[in-house]
Amino acid sequence: MRDALDKNPGFDPRSGGTSAPSTTGAPPATSRTIEGEFSCVGKPLPRPDVAAKATGAAVYGADLVLPGMLTGRILTSPYAHAKILSIDTSKAKALAGVAAVITHEDVPKLRFTRSVMAEGLPPFAYEGENQDQFILSDKARYVGDWIAAVAAVDTYTAEKALDLIEVEYEQLPAVFDPEEALKPGSPIIHEGWPGNVAGVIDHPFSRGDLDKALADSDYVVEFRGRNSRQKQAHLEPDVAVARWEPDGRLTVWSPNQNAHLAKKTMAQRILGINEGDIRWITTTVGGGFGARLSFGVEPVAVLLAKITGKPVKVFVTREEDFSGWSSRTEQRQTIRMGVTKGGTITAIEQRILSDAGAYFSHSGTISAVNMQATLGVMRSPVVSGKATIVYTNNPTSSGMRGYGNPEGSFVLQQAIDMAAEKCGMDPLEFRLKNAKGTGEPSMWEPVTLTSCALETCIRLGAERIGWKEKWHGWGASTGAAGPSPGGRYRRGVGMSIMTHASGAGGFLLEHSSAIIKLDEDGSVQLAVSPCEMGQGILGALSQIAAEGMGLRYEDVHVITGDTDVTLFDIGSHASRSTYAIGNAVLDAARQVRATVLERAAGILETSPRALDIRGGSVFVKADPTQTVAVAEIARGAIYDYGLEGRHITATGKHQALTHCPNFQAGFSEIEVDTETGVIKVLKYVVAHDIGRAINPLTVESCLQGGAYQGLGYALTEDLIIDEHTGKVLTDSFATYKMLSALDMPEVEVILVEEPDPSGPYGAKGVGETGITNVAPSIANALYDACRIRIHSLPMTPEKVLAALAAAPQSPDYNGG
Amino acid sequence: MTKQIAAFTVNGAEREAIIEPHMLLIDVLRDQFALTGTKYACGTGDCGACTVLLDGKPSLSCLILAVTAIGKSILTIEGLAEGPELHPLQQSFVDEGAIQCGFCTPGMILSAKSLLDENPDPSLDEIRHALAGNLCRCTGYVAIFNAVQAAAAAMKTDSTGTEARP
């Protein structure tokens, strides 16, 4: 029946024919789209935001020019730890063209944290983030800390003025190693936090007698590991524009990932005004990856605009961005795992030492999420997790894509392989035996998994990498078996699995809304507030809206990024937008659909239940020749010359205490040059439990991009900080090594579609996940190839050579 | 400092700007001509986001003094499409999912254009080399390679089509 309808040209009142939206290019070969079932969902439709990006028309923050706008720049500290004895701004203020110079004396005396997510934490979950900083600091706590700011007629003048500010510092002893920072006698970084302990978090789902369980286990394995401070390195440097309007309200334009909470934080934590006094507009965002869940330069722009009475644009350079306030949090971790001879996990313990850097930011929530994901993927009767968060004089860390999961997985997944080896089990079978599945507690344990396609992901991924043929087995020395007998180049395969949330229901306020308005020509305006930072969310939400109403994709116009227009939303993070906002959109779409059907039933003289909508046309299911265009109904609802007129609108919402976890398996095949220590990735395969791919092209692209960042995290990317001065040494793209077009290996993406009952059309999240399995699967492949384990990221040639030199050539060696 | 009125050919049109010797081409394009499609991402020649074509050659406008571009023909992303129709490269970047945040896109497309102008049928390896100076933080490049190949194919069909027409 549906097929017949699809082919019936009568169902598109406007184009008189092609009611199916045009598809561009074939769906990825690896995806499984369900033909015929949907008209918009599951199709690789072009996204609404990209044509403007292809022509240069898209307006990013730096492109915004307002009448009378000034340029703001920030003076940063050259010292890692120093008292500010005096600041003389008189010369800077006297420079022609300078409108304002501000220091810590001019900023509100309200402490805040850069993490705008803190405002979404429920009181029962954690204590929240430490409110530990002012907009401009009264004491330098890292190289790059903000000391003063200038607004001037142009960049040239502003930067000249920065040079004229005279700051007298008294250097203080600094500490850069989190373990050192905990020792008695270490320099104290914040008065309110003795011993530099910024916080301690106990995993809320710890249970059982750990010591006993480990003592009773047949084997216990232990692995220590540490991740690098990967930099988000979004290509667009941070920027913000602020303007105080004549009516006393404030408008902020910035690429923040969380407009509504940024507005709330700005109002309550910084300015002490009402939320309604602020309008927050999200510009086109040149990449987020978690960096923009914190304030960047917005507070400085807001303050300079207030003092000068003019719009002010503040920006940072790439060097300042690298030396600034945002990178993946460095976490030193130990995993201990008990197992039975038969390969059943009896206990898992995780200990984390988390280096917040100079200010707290995301280092607490990231530790909590790390434990949830790391301790939440495998079944274990006894679980113990604890994180200690430490202040140091390193740059402030924050959350980056994966948000604790790539940190924890690097350690856990190696420990899993070690446990499998003890039991003499194939690590793939060991994972299948111990991984959680449908009906079991999720990573946030009060929630039960309503779907889990992990097993399918593992089996498909293993097939594509050639696990059976290529994995060497534990007993076989790599010198004697497999395709790479003991020469200079050795090959190996490794795997890793993970679970990640599709939202933060349970541990963060999980609330999204959407507005749909049906205009007189049958097109709709969809107002939503995710941050489109490149992930394709506006397209996915438009597809859900169109599908839900029976309209064509091109009939949906999406409006976003303006808190005066959009309803509350908790922001774009936690791989939540398609799932959570998608549900809100679907709720609104169904309401609009119901209203349209009701009005159509009057016209077609039947009941709404007898009707359906497709391609913008309502038809009688039993007699598809009887139709009325949605446009006609929409027009009639507005141009009603009686008293029944009402513009058709609906608001939809999603609110949940669940987060619909997704699952994923990753497989790496590598070749190690044992003379140079270089790891070459031959192929990476990622199989993701997507529930339903609303737009398979977008999902594939997202996983490709995640794999790209995962490869950098695994092999090359590291923010290197001078251990004496605290200065970031890798402060350019020349020194901070991201993969170029020449370095990208083959990545195969497999989308496993087993719809979850709670997702919009069954969809689950994907955004952050592509990064997580790369490093651990490469680490396990390295063991398969060379019988060595690396304990810190990135896995550079130097570390590989050192491990090779230290390794007794015995199959039992696990790197200690 | 001596200011001068300098003439450039930008996207096919004669434009004048008041420039000083220290001014960079990227600033003149963005601030004086409002051609903000040219992106600043590093300022040190390491990322390719600021790529424009100078007399057809990909050039990093963040490193080039504006004075040295006087009299040259400059193509920015805004000049690529003729009329409302997207250039085949822009269309293929849209269609292949080669654009995420879009910040690298203008530079990436212009580097690709210069490649296809010289080599209408590049191999994957040639595409990788041509784009090696353009960083993309979002896509993992694969979709971008696909887009360049698709555009090459489309442009071939196009030009054959044009030639075949009387």
Ligand code: FES
């Ligand atoms: S901005 Fe010119 S190369 Fe990066």
Ligand code: FES
């Ligand atoms: S699409 Fe974001 S940098 Fe390339």
